[in-house]
Amino acid sequence: MMKVVICEDQATAVARTAAEIIQQVQSRSASVLGLATGHTMDAVYASLVAGHDTGQVGFSQVRSFNLDEYIGLGPDHPQSFAQYMAHAFFDRVDIPLAHKRLPNGDTRDPNSEAASYEAAIEAAGGIDLQLLGLGTNGHIGFNEPGSSARSKTRVVALTQATRTANQRDFGAAEAVPASAITMGIATILSARRIVLLALGKEKAEAVARMVDGPVSPSCPASALQTHTDITVFLDPAAACKLSPPDANIHDHSGIDG
Ligand code: F6R
Numbered sequence: 142m143m144k145v146v147i148c149e150d151q152a153t154a155v156a157r158t159a160a161e162i163i164q165q166v167q168s169r170s171a172s173v174l175g176l177a178t179g180h181t182m183d184a185v186y187a188s189l190v191a192g193h194d195t196g197q198v199g200f201s202q203v204r205s206f207n208l209d210e211y212i213g214l215g216p217d218h219p220q221s222f223a224q225y226m227a228h229a230f231f232d233r234v235d236i237p238l239a240h241k242r243l244p245n246g247d248t249r250d251p252n253s254e255a256a257s258y259e260a261a262i263e264a265a266g267g268i269d270l271q272l273l274g275l276g277t278n279g280h281i282g283f284n285e286p287g288s289s290a291r292s293k294t295r296v297v298a299l300t301q302a303t304r305t306a307n308q309r310d311f312g313a314a315e316a317v318p319a320s321a322i323t324m325g326i327a328t329i330l331s332a333r334r335i336v337l338l339a340l341g342k343e344k345a346e347a348v349a350r351m352v353d354g355p356v357s358p359s360c361p362a363s364a365l366q367t368h369t370d371i372t373v374f375l376d377p378a379a380a381c382k383l384s385p386p387d388a389n390i391h392d393h394s395g396i397d398g
Contacts, residue, residue, distance in 0.1 A: 150376055158338045159188035165334070171202040175324070182272070186229040210223065223243050255322050258294045259294040268332035278300060283297050284361040298319060337373045337374070342378040351373075
């Protein structure tokens with residue numbers, strides 16, 4: 142079931158998202174987390190780091206798998222998702238080096254890297270909680286419109302819309318790599334729990350298609366409607382295009398609610 146929680150503001154939506162992850166790790170210290178990058182996630186990781194620093198949560202037994210990585214960027218490239226994760230989270234908490242994985246975008250054989258990444262997730266026992274953001278075009282991970290709900294971790298071409306959306310990290314859309322390795326939609330759906338965070342009016346259209354639209358490859362995130370345990374945290378701006386029944390599921394109960 143997809144639970145939609147419209148929070149009173151961005152800070153509350155971020156705090157609620159982080160609280161789900163913290164509770165997951167508190168209840169199972171050896172949790173397998175699926176992690177996301179992107180600007181929406183900056184504040185989520187800051188909140189997790191704060192929870193770590195205050196002793197509320199520890200990550201020493203957690204294993205993590207990130208959703209995606211650009212092809213052609215090594216883990217030391219400043220714009221790689223590996224570097225994003227290092228700066229935002231991994232270097233600031235107690236998660237062991239060997240426990241954290243992203244697809245290796247700097248490989249001669251991206252197809253075999255994708256297959257071994259999928260196998261590694263399975264070998265870890267699958268993902269307990271998958272954190273997701275949402276692309277303005279409805280993508281999750283780098284599953285662009287047209288992606289099959291049966292897709293596994295694989296090599297994908299990025300759309301112009303995504304390269305333009307991500308250009309602020311690179312200076313120009315042409316500088317954004319044209320392809321990536323991403324967990325597939327089936328990979329994401331195999332997580333036992335999913336938490337998605339979308340903020341701001343630029344996400345409102347994609348949120349409405351994800352929640353209210355038909356389940357269709359034209360909006361990859363709509364496949365999440367078929368998952369048994371997904372919670373979507375929104376701020377009012379991201380929720381503004383939802384149809385009235387969803388928009389009535391307001392939840393102002395705060396981070397403990
Ligand atoms: C990144 C990822 C993407 C982002 C999405 C939103 O790992 O999986 O699907 O979550 O592009 O990005 P932001 O938060 O930058 O708007």
